Amino acid sequence: MENFWNLLISNIQHTSPLEFFAVGFGLLSVFFIMKENIWGYPTGLVNVGLYVYLCFKARLFANMGINAFYFIVSIYGWYNWTHPGQNQTHLEIKRLNKKEIWLALASFTLLFLLIWLLLSHVPESSSPFFDALTTAIFIVAMVLQAYKRLETWIFWIAGDVIAIPLFASSGLAFTGLQYLAFFLMAISGFFSWKKSLASHV
Numbered sequence: 001m002e003n004f005w006n007l008l009i010s011n012i013q014h015t016s017p018l019e020f021f022a023v024g025f026g027l028l029s030v031f032f033i034m035k036e037n038i039w040g041y042p043t044g045l046v047n048v049g050l051y052v053y054l055c056f057k058a059r060l061f062a063n064m065g066i067n068a069f070y071f072i073v074s075i076y077g078w079y080n081w082t083h084p085g086q087n088q089t090h091l092e093i094k095r096l097n098k099k100e101i102w103l104a105l106a107s108f109t110l111l112f113l114l115i116w117l118l119l120s121h122v123p124e125s126s127s128p129f130f131d132a133l134t135t136a137i138f139i140v141a142m143v144l145q146a147y148k149r150l151e152t153w154i155f156w157i158a159g160d161v162i163a164i165p166l167f168a169s170s171g172l173a174f175t176g177l178q179y180l181a182f183f184l185m186a187i188s189g190f191f192s193w194k195k196s197l198a199s200h201v
Contacts, residue, residue: 015172015173015174018050018053018054019054019172019174019175020174021050022046022047022050022051022054022175023174023175023177023178025043025044025046025047025050026044026047026051026178026182027178027181027182027185028043028047029041029043029044029047030181030182030185030186030189031185033145033189034185034188034189034192034193035192036090036093036148036193036196038078038081038082041074041075041077041078041081042078044070044074045071045074045075048067048068048070048071048074049067049071051063051064051067052064052067052068052071054172054175055067058126058167058170058171058172059124059125059126059170060125060126060127060131060166060167060170061119061122061124061125061131062115062118062119062125062128062131062132062134062135063131063134063135065135066134066135066138066139069139069142070138070142073142073143073146074142076146077142077145077146080146080147080148081146081148091147091148092148092200093148093149093150093193093196093197093200094147094148094149094150094197095149095150095151095197096144096149096150096151100149101151104140104144104151104155107139107140108136108137108139108140108155109136111135111136111139111140112132112133112135112136112137115131115132115135115136116128116129116132116133118132119131119132126170127166127169127170130162130166131166133162134159134162134163134166137155137158137159137162138155138156138159140155141155141156141159150190150193150194150197153186153187153189153190153193154190156182156186156189157183157186157187157190160179160180160182160183160186161183163176163179163182164176164179164180164183167179
């Protein structure tokens with residue numbers, strides 16, 4: 001355990017200013033999303049743009065790809081949150097119905113298998129199984145977030161738990177700590193959105 005903390009402290013001491021900057025915007029983004037504040041998207045765009053580069057350097061190619069995907073979905077989510085539809089002033093939180101739950105789970109499974117298969121043929125990939133697993137989880141979470149579904153937080157929580165050791169072991173220790181913060185914020189976000197949903201029922 002002592003070796004782990006020594007390694008963690010050493011990695012944090014060698015964290016690049018760019019990673020600190022990316023983490024700061026990531027935390028801001030999650031905080032704003034928790035509060036249903038539209039600023040979650042522009043701050044998120046800065047965060048994911050920086051992580052495309054950071055993940056490339058760390059050879060986490062699937063997570064590099066997912067951050068590029070996040071960038072696109074964030075633009076859509078930004079639009080969707082600000083254009084909720086007829087007779088609505090803002091996009092309301094909803095729960096997934098049974099059909100949507102099965103669709104989300106099937107999408108996750110197919111994405112995971114496809115990404116894992118692709119990464120297993122990339123010799124430079126440092127952790128293909130867990131890289132693919134977190135990527136598939138986060139893709140589904142991001143799409144659900146764009147539609148403001150409560151279950152987005154369940155996917156974020158699951159992905160964060162896996163991402164903490166994945167990034168820490170890949171030399172991005174400060175990012176690993178970021179995902180620990182994301183994990184705690186996702187739990188808070190779930191209950192915050194659940195309370196907001198109940199108040200509109």
